[in-house]
Amino acid sequence: MTATAVDTLVTEPATAGVRPVAVARVLRFELIKQTSSWRVRLLLLLSWIGPGLAVFAVDQQGTLPSDTLFGRQMHATGWAGSLVVLGAAGTWVLPLLTSMVAGDVFASEDRLGTWRHLLVAVRSHRRIFAAKAIASLTVIVLGVAGLAVSSVVGGLLAEGNQPLIGLDGHLLSGGDAGGKTLLAWLCVLAPTLALAAIGLLGSIALGRSPMGLLLPMIAALGLQTAQMLPLPVALRLALPGYAFISWNGLFTDPQQAGPLLIGVGVSLAWALVATALAYRLFLRRDFTNVNNDAAGRKALTWGVLPLAVLLAATTGIVAVTANGADGSGIDxxxxxxxxxxxxxxxxxxxxxxxxxxxxxxxxxxxxxxxxxxxxxxxxxxxxxxxxxxxxxxxxxxxxxxxxxxxxxxxxxxxxxxxxxxxxxxxxxxxxxxxxxxxxxxxxxxxxxxxxxxxx
Structure with a gap:
């Protein structure tokens, strides 16, 4: 299917001259290539079916995952199951999805040796990057939507639209719980995009090396480990993965919106900076040297250092502007x-x-x-x-x-x-x-x- 799509691009009528191929056509080609991979198809299928089946099956059991957030409420309301899935997704599923999609979108061309064909067909580095980035984003958003919809449907079929006990003990009506559950899923898109941007950067900087594919998973594991450490509040909130946790504040009254807004903002900043770095490295890459399958150590260094500077800057901004952002935040x-x-x-x-x-x-x-x-x-x-x-x-x-x-x-x-x-x-x-x-x-x-x- 990939070869057919490339041939279609290459055999355009001569009337197009030397103009680059339209972004929409390259995007369609990239989407076809992404969804033709059996790994991506399997992930999307599991995203749209797996959570609902898992929530429904667990709800029929006598023993519930009481050690997970909202786990002990799965027999009481259908919304609890979706929140349990959300907690697990931020830990394992979403990092895996970003690794398999964004972490492989550029590296796959290095493994297959198809860069020359693609560049000749499209005739624009910028449009190739835009199409690949947008195609990855589309597939990732589709996977997140599947996780949310499937888990909500499975929970509602099992227990219905019942009230949910919030994290400060107050009772949320079924409608209120549903709205906040969907908002929580929307909020975790921000750290997911940050991991996806790190995947794009690793896919370009590391080429066919498997480390590029694993980089979002490694980054997510590192962020999860950091969140378990007794870090200062300012540094904790400045890590891009904190929004995977801070959606908890939606289920209190009044809502603990400060950490959530900071976490979402930091994640979006990481997504923008990492994508810009990936774009810069891609444009500076030498495609004439067939032995150069990536941007090399220098490019990796220039990819890591700006993110370290961003972390230091966001930590300082949070420490100065946020109320109570000193110490552990727990007294x-x-x-x-x-x-x-x-x-x-x-x-x-x-x-x-x-x-x-x-x-x-x-x-x-x-x-x-x-x-x-x-x-x-x-x-x-x-x-x-x-x-x-x-x-x-x-x-x-x-x-x-x-x-x-x-x-x-x-x-x-x-x-x-x-x-x-x-x-x-x-x-x-x-x-x-x-x-x-x-x-x-x-x-x-x-x-x-x-x-x-x-x-």
Whole structure:
């Protein structure tokens, strides 16, 4: 199919003169070439079918992926399954998709030795680059759309359009949860484009070397490793992969929009700079030397150094302009406030599920006291050694109740609160909701500390 498309371009009527072939025709040719690859076809097929089948199958099981964000809600609402897929996609699927598509779009010509034919047929380096970049973007966006649509359909078929518990414990209606789920998928396009641009750069700079194909995967792995480290907030937000995580802030009230907007902006900046570097390297490449299948070490250096400068610049800008962008962004006051808010919201939900009289948050007057490492050392930073006591006023009685939670707080601010008594409040027991049995929502729940909130 590739040879046929090239022949079609080469055998254009002589009336075209020496003018370059139109971008639209080159783009159509590149799209045909991209989708003719069995690897790309398989990825797209799995993107449009796999998530829906996986979500539906997991929902039928008795054991849920409770260690993943929104995983324990997959039996409660169809939107939770799509969010579980979104978390996994940012870790593995989207980096793989960008590697297989953008990371191979230029290198494939080196492996096949078809650069001379393509240049003679098209007669424009710029149009070749534009067509290849747009074709890669099209295929990648199609794959992301498939992941989103398939996971949403699978979840809705399994559990329907039910409310979702947010990361601060407040209840989102089905429509609100659906809108924010789709917005979250839209936001992860930004870091996906950043990885795709890195793939374009590696595909040009490394030629037929397999490292060009693997570069987006390696970059994604490095970004994920960095997010697990106790980095300063400014550096954490300046990494292009943070938008794969910061969509969590959409599911709080008020929304934690600061980290999300910064993450999306940084990712788009990386996408633009890496694409511009790839364009520059491609135009400067010597295609007359058949032994030169890439731009060489110098080109790779000029591709890496500007990105390092961009990282330093964005880190400095975030540190200067963002509120609270110092230290880890996680301290005692933030953890206490977040836990108290989430507990109050979920306590009201629990009472409603158990058909108890409704209460207001003003009546509960919830507060929390947390210690890290039993009060030894600095009371800040991530770790699984946060122990908290939640206090609230029992409605109708002049007493103050308390409950114990163990918190595992990650470096990006997400935490899992695990109930440690009393059993009748946050122990594991089942609640019958309109004939459907579900675990006590206060037993375990997810929360999120806003890294940029004021202390």
């Amino acid at each position: 005692q006051n933030k953890v206490q406030q977040s836990l108290a808010t989430a507990f109050a919201h979920i306590y009201r939900l629990q009472q409603a599920q158990m058909n108890h009289p409704p209460v207001t948050e003003a009546q509960l007057n919830t507060s929390a006291a947390c210690l890290k490492s039993e009060g030894l050392g600095a009371q800040e930073g991530p770790g699984n050694d946060w122990r908290c006591t939640v206090y609230w006023a029992v409605p109708g009685d002049n007493v103050t109740a308390q409950a114990i939670y163990q918190l595992d707080v990650t470096a990006n601010g997400r935490y899992i609160a695990d109930g440690d008594g009393p059993v009748e409040v946050n122990g594991y027991f089942l609640i019958d909701i309109s004939g459907k049995v579900s675990p006590n929502p206060l037993w375990q729940f997810d929360g999120n500390v806003d890294l940029l909130s004021s202390r």
